Amino acid sequence: MTTRLKRIQWMTALGATLTLTLALAACGGGGGGGSSDADDPIVVGISLPLTGDFSEPGKGVQRGYEAWAKITNDKGGLLGRKVELKILDDQSNADRVVADYEQLIGKDNVDLVVGPFSTRLVVPAARVAEEYGMLFVEPAGAAKEVFEQGFKNLFYAAPAVANDHYNHLAEYILALPPDQRPKTAAYAAMDDPFAQGTAYGLKEKLEAGGVRTVVDEVYPPNTTDFGSIAAKIASSRADLVVGGSQYQDGVNLIVALQQLRYQPKLAAFSTAPTNPEFAAAIGNKTEGILSPTGYTQDAPYPSNKEFVEKYTAQFGSPPEEDEANAYTTGQVVAAAITAVGCAEQGECQKKLVDWIRGNTVETVVGPLSWDETGKPKGAHMIQQWVGGKIQIVLPADAKETDLVYPKPAW
Numbered sequence: 001m002t003t004r005l006k007r008i009q010w011m012t013a014l015g016a017t018l019t020l021t022l023a024l025a026a027c028g029g030g031g032g033g034g035s036s037d038a039d040d041p042i043v044v045g046i047s048l049p050l051t052g053d054f055s056e057p058g059k060g061v062q063r064g065y066e067a068w069a070k071i072t073n074d075k076g077g078l079l080g081r082k083v084e085l086k087i088l089d090d091q092s093n094a095d096r097v098v099a100d101y102e103q104l105i106g107k108d109n110v111d112l113v114v115g116p117f118s119t120r121l122v123v124p125a126a127r128v129a130e131e132y133g134m135l136f137v138e139p140a141g142a143a144k145e146v147f148e149q150g151f152k153n154l155f156y157a158a159p160a161v162a163n164d165h166y167n168h169l170a171e172y173i174l175a176l177p178p179d180q181r182p183k184t185a186a187y188a189a190m191d192d193p194f195a196q197g198t199a200y201g202l203k204e205k206l207e208a209g210g211v212r213t214v215v216d217e218v219y220p221p222n223t224t225d226f227g228s229i230a231a232k233i234a235s236s237r238a239d240l241v242v243g244g245s246q247y248q249d250g251v252n253l254i255v256a257l258q259q260l261r262y263q264p265k266l267a268a269f270s271t272a273p274t275n276p277e278f279a280a281a282i283g284n285k286t287e288g289i290l291s292p293t294g295y296t297q298d299a300p301y302p303s304n305k306e307f308v309e310k311y312t313a314q315f316g317s318p319p320e321e322d323e324a325n326a327y328t329t330g331q332v333v334a335a336a337i338t339a340v341g342c343a344e345q346g347e348c349q350k351k352l353v354d355w356i357r358g359n360t361v362e363t364v365v366g367p368l369s370w371d372e373t374g375k376p377k378g379a380h381m382i383q384q385w386v387g388g389k390i391q392i393v394l395p396a397d398a399k400e401t402d403l404v405y406p407k408p409a410w
Contacts, residue, residue, distance in 0.1 A: 041084035042077070042343045044069075044333075045104030045113045047125060052092025053221045056247045057271070057322045058117045061139055062087065064319065064326025065114070067311045072330070074310075078337050086110055090121060097121045101128040111344045114329050117322070118246075119143040119162075119193040126154050134345065135352045137332045139325035143193030147373040153353050155370050157329040157363070158294045159378030162197030163204075165292035168394040169268065169382050170205035172403065173240075180405075182206075182239035182265055186215035188229050188253060189244025198270035198292065199244030206240075214238050223249060230256035237262075243269035251281045258285055258410045265406035266290065273390060274321050274383065286385035288407025293383050295324035295365050296392055298400070303331065304364040328363040335361045 046065060049058035069083045077083055086108060090097040097116055104110050105128065113129055115122050115138020122141025126149070129136035136154045142162040146154070160167075173182060185206055189199040196218065207213060214236040217229045230253060233241055241257065241264045243250050250272025257267075266288075272278055273291035297308050297318050307327055311319045319327070336355045342348035360369040369377050382394035386401050393403035 041082045042079070042112065042337075043084045043086055043108075043110040045086050045088075045101070045108060045110035047088045047090040047097050047100035047104070047116050047121075049092035049117055049121065050087075050089040052090075054092045054118045054121070054246065056275070057140070058092070060320060060322030061117045061326040063311075063315055064139070064323035065330060067307070067314055067319070067323065068327045068330030068334075070314060071306070071310050072334060078334055078343060079341065081343075090116060092118070092121070094120060094124045098124045098128055101125050105129070105132045105134060105345070109345065112333060114333060115139055115141060119146055119197075122146055123149060123193075126151050129153060132345070133349050135333070135336070135349050135356070137329045137356070139329045140194070140322070143197040145193045147375045151374060153349070154374040155332065155356055156374055156376055157332050157365075157368065158325050159365055159368070159376055160294065160380045161375055162194050163201030165198045165270065165380040166202035166268065166382070167205070167379055169290065169292070170202055170209070172382075172394055173206065173211070173266075174209040176405075182211055184212050184214045184236065184238045185240040185242060186233040186236050186238035186264075187213065187242045187244070188215070188217040188219065188226075188233065190223075190246060190249055191218050191220055192244075192246070195244035195246060195270060197244075199242050202242055202268070211240070219249070221246075221249075224252060226253045226256040229253065230260055230262070233257060234260040234262035238264060240264055240266045241268070243267075243272070245269050245272050247272050247275050247278075251278065254282050254289070258282070261410075263409050267407060268292075271321075273385065276317060276320060279385075279388075284388075285410045286388070286390075287410075288404055289385045290393075290403075291383050291390070292380040293321050293392075294378075294380050295319075295321045296381065296383075299364065299366070301362065301364055301366055303362065307364045324364055328365050328368070331363045332356060332361050332368065335359075 048062050069085050072083050088100040090100050113134050117140040119141045122138050126136050137157050139157050144163050187199050189196045215233050250269045268290040273289050274293050279286050336352040337343045339355050340351045360367050381392050383390045384393045391400040393399050
């Protein structure tokens with residue numbers, strides 16, 4: 001441990017880690033956690049990509065965590081103690097996220113840790129948490145790779161993993177009459193486990209159903225020029241285009257496709273279409289674009305109404321999926337703490353893990369339970385831009401409007 005701490009101190013001295021200590025209610029003291037004294041806050045350590053490739057969704061996750069802490073503290077905290085968030089900026093860098101969690105757990109001695117954004121950061125962060133025996137609930141590591149690592153302490157706080165996000169859409173497409181069903185599909189995915197997982201989960205199901213792949217492109221996370229990829233897709237005249245995207249890459253690809261006047265029958269992009277800035281970013285040419293989502297502001301779950309109202313009051317606009325998943329992460333952790341009666345490093349962490357593994361937690365995205373790998377046992381809904389707003393279209397028992405197929409021309 002001495003060697004580890006020296007390495008952390010050396011890395012911290014060299015780096016310019018941004019530390020945001022958020023005492024979200026009047027609570028004495030700052031610094032680290034590790035104490036169960038009623039006067040001390042429960043300190044939750046988090047590393048987030050506040051700069052770099054994943055900064056846009058990373059900031060959304062930050063807001064979700066902040067909303068959870070404030071709402072929790074306004075109700076008196078957990079176990080009679082206030083919640084304090086200690087957030088570091090990992091700069092969207094896997095090496096940095098490892099150093100951050102080593103610092104938070106081993107040096108700062110926080111009571112709890114929760115996950116960052118992106119599978120690329122969740123996996124290395126989860127390894128650190130596992131090494132220290134810490135509970136690790138995370139909001140954004142949905143790729144299948146996360147659940148193939150053998151983690152015992154990890155739980156994904158959302159309804160479904162990446163490869164299952166488009167299950168309802170695949171069922172819809174393959175149930176269409178043969179003369180109406182798309183015959184060809186083009187795929188473009190960021191070189192990122194989550195982004196590829198969403199696109200290729202759908203690809204696998206459609207290929208098995210006879211939909212032929214005519215374009216399959218993978219691009220680096222820092223790609224900004226999508227001209228050549230868009231040209232390949234447009235020249236293929238694929239009936240269906242699927243983007244395994246985060247935010248800015250999805251926007252840039254859609255704009256490039258629209259400029260080429262490519263008109264698919266269906267267009268589906270992960271993450272980007274649910275972002276509040278999406279419509280303006282693509283010139284309000286949104287009609288018919290699809291996206292999977294694990295969250296809607298109109299969900300009937302008991303805690304969701306409170307979340308939407310109080311989040312909107314805090315930040316000036318309603319929450320989106322990234323914010324909801326972070327808030328859900330907090331709800332899962334809070335449920336375990338309340339049930340077990342502790343929140344500190346050591347034996348308490350195993351008690352928290354065991355409780356979550358054996359229980360269902362009511363959240364703003366619905367009831368969540370997990371298998372032995374930490375994978376949730378649910379499914380995502382499908383949203384589509386219809387009439388100038390994004391609405392639930394699948395599954396049938398949750399839809400707000402009917403799916404439009406073929407989609408209107410861009």
